[in-house]
Amino acid sequence: MKAHQAQYVPGLDLLRFFAACIVMVFHLAFWSWAFPTGQVAIASHGVANFKDWTTLAPFGWAGVQIFFVISGFVIVVSAERSSAYKFFVSRFTRLVPGVWICATIALLAWLLVDVGTRPLSLFAMYVRSVAFFPKGAWIDSVYWTLGVEICFYALMFVLLLTSRQRWIKPIMCGIGLISTLFWIGYTFAAQDRNSELFELFSQVQWSRFAQLLLIQHGVFFAFGVLLWSHFSKKSSRGELAWLVLFAMGGCLQIAGESVLKLEKTGLSFSPLTPCVIWLSAMLFFWIAVANNARAQQLPDWCLQLLRRLGLMTYPLYLLHNVTGGALLGAFIEWGIPSRVALAGTIAVVLALSWWISKVPEPALQKSTRALFDTLRARWQSTSSTSGVRDAG
Template structure:
């Protein structure tokens, strides 16, 4: 869920030298969020009684005709990781360590504060758990606790993103950002090797082991996806060399094997087809569109200078959409269903309400929260500098 924006207001000089908007990637990021939303609202909400979506919808609203796609909507998460690899490398290449760190905090934290609070309030009304249990999950969410449970299961990806951000930040601090490609490539190769060993069945239950929470947090599970994004960024910046093409092929192999495992796991859990064919197809189409969007981004932004801003609004709304869609979308479906509306109308209403809420949050709620947090970080940095505890990392 990366963003090119650093989260702070740019100066006139910075705006003059601002990077081009990534028009296609903003659309792809929004599309990936819609896939995840489809998975929760049109699949788990009626097939997984223990899920948050099922608890919120109440009486199941089945969508059997959508299952070939909706049951594979989780593949939107690996797509997010590829986009993060590209966008974070893109933005960090033009940032100091302090600007990168501050930008990540300002991008993540305000959305979590607001969206988790909304989810907590709704959970108190509609979840069967006690207030004490829900409050504990709420606090774990606010502090980005790395292991479950959170107020909403979708927060599981944020810890993984933060580990990737931390690796990029460390390279910036060491003044070795030029080593980002080989470092992330190494992460991707190790991830791919683990999935190759799991596919070869030389180590029983290896696929399950490398899908545990700790494996995810050390990027063993999804490192191949992040590496694809970084390698594509390097290819755009420095050209597609033979070594880089080989690295892309290796990491793509790991990505497809990781998706195969998830497809089998989800299929077994839902009692559906365990074939990865549809998930692979969705991921392949995404990768093709990803490469095409990079290729034509300059031409698009030059030909339609206002287009980037409009699509950027969708890109910025993706983060709150991801965090809110289960609660807002499922509850909308619940209320529409209570009025006797057909399932298709309930689902469409859930989608549209979640998207509208996310646009509202990204445009009117997050900016003032981000401004206030930015001032607090700046003030904290000044106080720390005055005490000689920091070289002014947060205020530069």
Template sequence: MSLKLPAPTDDPTSPGDPTAPGDPTSPDDPTAPGHVPAASAAPAPRGGGKGRLRALDGLRLVAALMVAIYHLAFRGSGAWRGQPLEIFPHLSHAAAYGPLGVQFFFIISGFVICMSGWGRSVKAFAISRISRLYPAYWAALILVTVVLFVLGYKTVSRTDLLTNFTMLQTPAGSERVLGVSWTLWAEMRFYVLFAVTVLWRGATRKRVLAFCALWTIGALYADSSGQEFLKLALMPEYAPFFIGGIGLYLLRRFGHDLLTWGVVATGFLLGQHYAVLGLVPKPGVAVTFHRSPTVVIALVAAGFAAIAAVTLVRRVADVDWRWLTTAGALTYPFYLVHEILGTLVIEKLKAHTGIPDYGVLALAIGSMLLLAYLIYRLVERPLTPILRRALTHQANRLSEPRPASTG
């Protein structure tokens, strides 16, 4: 028995995919529930404002829903037993632009990683990222594997499954269990670049601006050089979004200035280029649906504008609706499980019920949000601090001087 899912690909037109990009609800991030800012945490924006950015959590869920609706209402033809463009003639046209949710994740990630890494050592930063990303990822990986096995669907080989537990299956060339996990590989490359070029000496405004400039130049060179390793390391198609998010954080921390706005503007201008390049097929290429370059550019602009609003406009940044933080906490596990398990829900509901198609879609998304909540409460909340303490203890032991040999 084989589940009719589209083959996962790194092509941004079909993101198997936020990091879960970003993760401003991380327990060690300033927007996390119950977070107590450290002395080195970023100050509020000039002119006041609170440290918690609940509205940014809400945007993360919006980005995840964009990707989910794309996967379930545009690509999921096997589960619907028909073409989504015919089943959802209006929704599918909007859902076709859902892959841009990944780019929105990357903008948010640039902002949040710069914010949460400020004042931290590379060791502390690495521990925070590992303890944040792995518990929910492992839970989703095990859950999806068990469900597919129990229902008799084809799964990956044993060796590929074991490789998936490292979260390094993409660079290792192994088949992915969670199609969306390719974006986690993009996130990891960003973390490494930021850690080894900024955090190892300590984040400062000048150092971060230099990082943004050098990464932009390096990414453009990599794209034009034809050297695959440079493209892999510097990610020219995604770098502008991470860099734009970093620029927005600098504006929030240090206030407005022409140079930093130039970083954000460059991120948008290059980002829309790569978004159009990835989402709009070249003339003469046969496709079932043609995306409009104008719409892609407008949506990228809207994404940058929305993230700028919730981080820089005081009245929006100060929104204190607690449910937004809960919504943000669901984003990562929802993002991990929605594609495969959501498709299964649709397939079973279509086969065994007479629920209208829009109702089936709503139930699929709703059930995935409920599952995400359970993963968050039963896995992430208890295991993340345990893993962080264990990693911190081990790192501290490694840094202790060894006793002198008496031999």
């Protein structure tokens, strides 16, 4: 990868933060009332009412698809010149401490709002979350994306472990192609929603196992990997054709997701708006990476701010749904006007995310890395001693 592109890309931290914010607005300002059985509605006691916020709020879920593309790009950059051990430690320390902290806060939020769920059931959900169990129920429904991310990470880890980094691009092209073909088939089958074919595709769409196989969202990870390849190596027409294909597949997935939202809420959604949001984000992505050398010349305070926004994104994503919903409901029940309550909730969640990214998360990450280093040193020492004894 060219020097300026191998460095930190501040534009991606801004894009990541934007994605987290629109997902937060979607859950707090739309899902909280449009889907009464959802966790954010339950945590807020169903008192939120933003039915006049139907212009953009219903489409913030497209931020998840943006996350997946960023992961495809960033993870392959980190994996390209990493060992399997270093990659595993970096991913573990990036994912696990944040979940341990935020899941604990979500558990406390559930206990405080008193929605009638038994504490033992909440604790079981908490354990499944902090243990990264691949299937719910989790302490917060947003944790569904973690299993999908981990499956992608696991694939990268296996390729590193077997020294097959050169296979990353062709394998991801294959995964992206399978995902795109699935959504082409789904779109075709959806023309007759009473057909057996559509029923079959719907079963796959709802399947957690298919999610973990990256059938539904593999196209986004593949798009990110192809963007990495485009900017790091000599691009070809074939590569651009793959990008166009995966862009189409991504739009078809988003259109299918719109149908899913329709089924859950009974409301009508146009797939055009979330497609425009995602495609606009991809255009920004392209510009940010292509002009990274210029971005690196921004003032230090600006780069530090962008980096902090990027670090806040993970706890923000993990906190906003249940913890944010509990705050929103409490504010409204205290007599605070809905719009002010929403603004206050967002401010509190942002402040808490900043604090987590600044204080407890780095400390826990440092301790986790130190533990891995200690265990590795002991293992190497034991292996060395065993080798000497065997030689003797």
